[in-house]
Amino acid sequence: MSENITSDITGRKIFFLYPTASVQNQIITELIQYEHEVYIAKDHTRLQRALKKYNDSIVYINIDEKMAEAEWEKWIAQVKTTLPNVSIGVFSSSSDEDLKNKYIDKLKITCGFMHLKLDMSKTIEKVLEVLKVEDAKRRRKYLRATVGNEKNTTMNMPFGGDYINGAIKDVSVVGIACVFEHDIELMKNSLYKDIQIRLQSMLIKVEAIVFGTRVNLGEKIHVLLFTQRIDPEVRVKIRKYIQTNLQHKMDNEIN
Numbered sequence: 018m019s020e021n022i023t024s025d026i027t028g029r030k031i032f033f034l035y036p037t038a039s040v041q042n043q044i045i046t047e048l049i050q051y052e053h054e055v056y057i058a059k060d061h062t063r064l065q066r067a068l069k070k071y072n073d074s075i076v077y078i079n080i081d082e083k084m085a086e087a088e089w090e091k092w093i094a095q096v097k098t099t100l101p102n103v104s105i106g107v108f109s110s111s112s113d114e115d116l117k118n119k120y121i122d123k124l125k126i127t128c129g130f131m132h133l134k135l136d137m138s139k140t141i142e143k144v145l146e147v148l149k150v151e152d153a154k155r156r157r158k159y160l161r162a163t164v165g166n167e168k169n170t171t172m173n174m175p176f177g178g179d180y181i182n183g184a185i186k187d188v189s190v191v192g193i194a195c196v197f198e199h200d201i202e203l204m205k206n207s208l209y210k211d212i213q214i215r216l217q218s219m220l221i222k223v224e225a226i227v228f229g230t231r232v233n234l235g236e237k238i239h240v241l242l243f244t245q246r247i248d249p250e251v252r253v254k255i256r257k258y259i260q261t262n263l264q265h266k267m268d269n270e271i272n
Contacts, residue, residue: 069099072102072103075151128151160260193241194241195239207226223243225243226241
């Protein structure tokens with residue numbers, strides 16, 4: 018399956034190359050809450066190689082860092098020539114209109130020239146508008162993190178007059194897939210309250226409805242969907258965990 022076909026289902030990856038602290042703490046943090054798949058990249062050479070694999074990505078570059086202006090022009094031109102489906106935007110503290118026009122008119126960047134000195138709330142709005150035009154999410158609605166053998170990503174819930182522990186297989190803001198320590202039967206559409214979920218250092222409490230059960234490689238996996246009464250702050254925490262999980266996996270390729 019090609020990357021373009023895959024991204025139609027999973028959405029486009031968004032890389033921020035050499036982002037400033039304010040971009041990381043405000044813009045990236047906000048984009049995560051809009052269910053965008055965002056990564057921080059700190060090595061332009063490794064990122065350029067990774068883009069051959071993720072060739073439908075969106076890249077925002079802080080051109081104030083690492084390389085001179087002429088080198089950034091060359092880097093962008095190379096990416097656009099070899100990977101025409103990659104969309105590029107720029108961040109800079111410069112308010113020079115000639116510089117901005119060069120990137121937009123000559124280098125043909127399509128995701129905007131963003132001024133780092135502007136009000137960040139306005140910049141966030143601009144970036145969100147660009148991502149909507151670029152159809153960044155495609156058909157995907159929610160980000161999901163697949164969990165490996167993380168000791169601190171677990172759950173427990175009341176069952177049969179006691180509490181039963183489980184290991185989380187994947188998580189999104191709409192629910193979890195999990196495997197319990199004992200073989201149990203859960204009735205479809207049954208409601209369970211006081212479910213405790215540990216996502217590394219974060220402990221959250223939810224209620225969920227049983228969506229179904231499947232067997233994969235001998236494991237009985239239960240899918241639980243959170244009710245609409247989930248605390249908005251819980252959603253914030255889940256999205257933060259998902260971004261950290263995805264970033265950790267991507268770091269092997271880009272950083």
